[in-house]
Amino acid sequence: MSTNNEPLKILAVDDEAPIRKLLTTILETEGYAVQQAENGGEAIARITKWRPDIVLLDLGLPDLDGCEIIRRVREWSSVPIIVLSVRSQEADKVAALNAGADDYLTKPFGASELIARIRAALRRVVPLETEPVLSFDDLIVDLACRRVTAAGQAVQLTPTEYDLLRLLALNAGKVLTHTQIMKQVWGATCLDQPHLLRVNISNLRHKIEQEPSRPRHILTEAGVGYRFRDSAPPCTDNEPSPAGPANVLDRCSGMLSNGISSGHNRQALLHASSVSTADKPVIHR
Numbered sequence: 465m466s467t468n469n470e471p472l473k474i475l476a477v478d479d480e481a482p483i484r485k486l487l488t489t490i491l492e493t494e495g496y497a498v499q500q501a502e503n504g505g506e507a508i509a510r511i512t513k514w515r516p517d518i519v520l521l522d523l524g525l526p527d528l529d530g531c532e533i534i535r536r537v538r539e540w541s542s543v544p545i546i547v548l549s550v551r552s553q554e555a556d557k558v559a560a561l562n563a564g565a566d567d568y569l570t571k572p573f574g575a576s577e578l579i580a581r582i583r584a585a586l587r588r589v590v591p592l593e594t595e596p597v598l599s600f601d602d603l604i605v606d607l608a609c610r611r612v613t614a615a616g617q618a619v620q621l622t623p624t625e626y627d628l629l630r631l632l633a634l635n636a637g638k639v640l641t642h643t644q645i646m647k648q649v650w651g652a653t654c655l656d657q658p659h660l661l662r663v664n665i666s667n668l669r670h671k672i673e674q675e676p677s678r679p680r681h682i683l684t685e686a687g688v689g690y691r692f693r694d695s696a697p698p699c700t701d702n703e704p705s706p707a708g709p710a711n712v713l714d715r716c717s718g719m720l721s722n723g724i725s726s727g728h729n730r731q732a733l734l735h736a737s738s739v740s741t742a743d744k745p746v747i748h749r
Contacts, residue, residue, distance in 0.1 A: 470497070471495055471496055471497040472495075472496050472518070472586065473497045473498075473499070473514065473515070474491050474496045474497070474498050474499075474516055474517065474518050474519070474582070475498075475500075475511060475518075475519045475520065476488060476491070476498060476499070476500050477500075477502075477504075477507040477519065477521045477525070477533075478500075478502070478520075478522040478525075479502050479503060479522065479524070481502070487520060490578065490579070499516070503525050503527045503528070504525045504528025504529075505527055505528065507519070507521070507525075507533055508533060508537065511537055511541065515543075516543060517543070517544075517586065517589075518546065518582060518585055519537075519543055519544070520546050520548050520578075520582075521534070521545055521546070521565075522547075522548055522549060523547060523549040523551055523560065524549065524550070524551075530547060530549070530560065531559055531560055531563040532563075534547075534563040534564045534565050535563045535564060537564070538563070538620070538622065542589075542620060542622055542623060542626075544566045544585040544588070544622075544623045544624075545566055545567075546566060546567040546568070546581055546585060547567070547569065548569050548573070548578075549570065549571060550570070551570070552570045554659060557657075558659055561659070561660065561663040561667075562666075564622050564667075566585055566588075566622055566623050566624040567581050567584075567585060567624070567650075568660075569581055580651075585623060585624075588624065588626070588649075589610075589623045589626075596608075598633050598634070600633070600636070600681060600692075602614060602615045602616075603672055603681055605629060605630070605633050607630060610626060612626070612629065612672070614671070614672045614674075615674065619671050621668070621671065624649065624664055625667055625671070628645070628649050628661075628665070631645065631648050631649060632682060632690060632692035636692045636694035637694035638691065638692075639685050639688060639689055639690075639691045640690055640691070642658060642661060642688075642689045643655060643689075645661055646660070646661055649661075649664075665682060665690065680693060681693055
């Protein structure tokens with residue numbers, strides 16, 4: 465991300481020179497620094513060297529399909545990618561989002577809508593240093609550093625996937641409706657595109673769940689929305705073990721209330737109190 469003293473950098477990728485010129489004019493008027501690329505190879509090279517804050521990507525490039533570019537970039541970068549394409553079919557949108565795009569804008573579009581989408585995407589990548597570290601068993605979400613680890617391994621998320629995870633994790637235990645999530649992550653103008661949510665939930669599960677088909681963290685509330693589990697699934701056996709801490713304490717309490725004058729009770733109390741601390745529950749704050 466560019467520093468506060470530098471303009472935000474945007475890479476405009478399109479094989480048509482007039483469109484690149486128009487995008488550059490619009491973006492520079494808004495104060496952004498802009499570079500252009502006319503094909504996939506040039507786009508990947510500029511992303512690697514220039515490190516833009518956001519990429520505007522056309523899908524129909526002469527050397528590489530836009531989805532292939534997205535997949536390659538996602539192997540090492542989480543830079544926000546907004547697709548700008550004449551392809552309006554849902555299948556094309558789903559393919560781009562599955563590849564790792566953060567947003568999809570169909571041509572033709574207005575300059576105001578483009579700028580609004582860019583600002584929304586950039587808001588999702590600005591870290592808040594006062595935010596906490598959230599821990600859910602094997603999943604850790606460091607909100608201040610925008611770092612996610614699952615089973616001890618770093619997880620690479622797109623800005624949209626991260627924003628979705630952040631929303632769910634901050635509301636752990638609560639059911640969030642499809643509409644609530646869509647408004648928070650994509651804005652009210654995208655409520656008619658539910659595939660955005662379905663695709664990103666699927667992608668997120670494949671990245672953070674040990675078994676995506678049997679999720680432990682992101683749970684589906686059929687016909688309503690999603691719920692992020694705030695703790696590990698409860699044990700199926702609710703009965704305390706006969707030798708467990710609760711039974712030991714009960715036995716000790718009974719002996720104390722009845723007195724421990726007999727040798728038998730004294731011996732039993734000594735045995736009960738010698739239970740290893742390894743058998744006691746560990747409480748994490």
